[in-house]
Amino acid sequence: MTPPTKRNQYSNKAKLLVLVSQYASIFAVVFGVICYFFLNIKGIIPLSFFTYALLLFINVLALKKHENLLLTYNIASILTTINGIVITLASGGIQSPFIFVLGVVVFAGFVNTKVYGGYYLLINLLLISLIFLHDLSDFRLLANTVPEESGNWFAFLSVLASIYLLGGVFGKNLLEAHHNLYKSQKEIASRIEEKETLLKEVHHRVKNNLQTISSLLNMQSRNIKDEEIKTLFKGSQNRVVSMAIVHEMLYGQDESLSKIAVKPYVQELCDYLFRSLKVHSKNIESEFDIPDISLSIDTVIPLGIIINETVTNALKYAFPENRSGKIKIKIKEGPEGKYTLGIRDNGVGFCDKVVNKKRDSLGLRLINNLTRQLKGNIKRTNKKGTRYKIQFEEIIESIS
Structure with a gap:
């Protein structure tokens, strides 16, 4: 069975992944419509947007069936990377503002895990370098399909979408998750402090009970005339006290409530035995x-x-x-x-x-x-x- 904390982490990541995928799908459809009908951008760019939105939607639906969050995340990242490269190449290459979408992929990688963030960082740095080398060469995989009069609008919408995904979706939800985590940590710390206080009280009561038993043994021994039996009572009393000292020290500790500092315990125990057996006058060190x-x-x-x-x-x-x-x-x-x-x-x-x-x-x-x-x-x-x-x-x- 998955622990509650693991289930919560899985739920939060799944929720964030679905939310980002939904926003990315909506942005892709809206962006594609704007490009085709308002910016007079035809061909590969609007087609890539619509295809990307459809595949991303299918990927989210598939998550509900297989519940493999890592697979869904990787498919979404690969789709976003491919879509970003295609539209970047078809909108000006290294000078295209849509290249910032690759930064969203890297950010999403670090949100998932540090390892995947590192992988996608290296991959996208390599892809950006290849796009730069592609622009330096005479060979063109895709020509720039953005009309000159639509370039500023396309740049504005590209940057707007990237910033909104990073800040409005990722940033907002990560801040909320951090707030919830901080709140949970405070609640856990408060509960731990409460339990430690209760545990100290338990040790205090155990110590008091053991001291009560010791006092009862001492009182009973006073009525015994037989010295041998009286000695047996005294021995039992000392054994009880040796345990009571442990609980007394645990009650007085501010740190660990499961471990005892051995040296002060042994010293206190021996001091008690010296007093109990009244041997200080014998000059025993x-x-x-x-x-x-x-x-x-x-x-x-x-x-x-x-x-x-x-x-x-x-x-x-x-x-x-x-x-x-x-x-x-x-x-x-x-x-x-x-x-x-x-x-x-x-x-x-x-x-x-x-x-x-x-x-x-x-x-x-x-x-x-x-x-x-x-x-x-x-x-x-x-x-x-x-x-x-x-x-x-x-x-x-x-x-x-």
């Missing part, structure tokens, strides 16, 4: 080596949860007994939309006993599952602290 890149929301949310899990583990287990240290997060951009996330700390690392105990924990399962969701792989080492190296791809969900 954070360091970021992240390029100025933006990734899709479908990539940033799982990436944020992975960072949340790894950084939380580091803050809770890597620096016991108020030990100072550093957590470094690095993202490296690779070829073809691939990236490498590195998260490392200089803490005590995981001993094998802790690793085996935590292997089935929700956090580690989340890290592994979300890495697969990002079409990536993960490596973890425990030398001189814990290190994660995660290779992943940007995920862009298509809406069909």
Whole structure:
């Protein structure tokens, strides 16, 4: 099925082509009658006008049957070019004012497409050059059939017809089409702005809802005495907040509403985790080596949860007994939309006993599952602290 914009373009071009053909047919008939009955111009010139008008009329009627706009346009252009050359040669050659009709053909070509405009420009420049060379030679294809006393009137009518077709028909309709296009563009821009505003409001409400869930989890955890269960609630709360930050940033952006600037997001997430786990007093520093890149929301949310899990583990287990240290997060951009996330700390690392105990924990399962969701792989080492190296791809969900 043809898209609406394509159908509109086809309709506008067809309308303009039919309109120009109708005017050209009328001008040809009127011009032929004036030449024959009033200007005493007999023979090839009035005959060419009448034949051209008839063939142009048939060409327009044929468009309704085959609906091939390009074919109809080319036939009309060829007919106009042939008619223009014949009448030009029969009315004085290079000095004939009717030669300006060839300029109408070139203009019509550029109205259709830039390519066809270029073709007809070269063709008509060549034809005009050949007419000039023809006049320089002693050979004559057609003699001048315009009587001397009718020359000024013929010139006046030729220029009048050419200017009217260019300005009164082509120019007027192109200006109207441009006005309609400008109006449509303004309407589209207004609708896009309205949709962006609504989309921002959606992100704002999602962020508020996620923060409400986080607050509910926090309130519920206060009534729990079991520290292990309380820790589980706190972990869930942090995961919710990691998603809420994404929607908060989308709401505050003025540009793209589908991509997130990664560096400020990671920094804000880590600042929240440091405050949430109250580790500022432990003298633990954070360091970021992240390029100025933006990734899709479908990539940033799982990436944020992975960072949340790894950084939380580091803050809770890597620096016991108020030990100072550093957590470094690095993202490296690779070829073809691939990236490498590195998260490392200089803490005590995981001993094998802790690793085996935590292997089935929700956090580690989340890290592994979300890495697969990002079409990536993960490596973890425990030398001189814990290190994660995660290779992943940007995920862009298509809406069909």
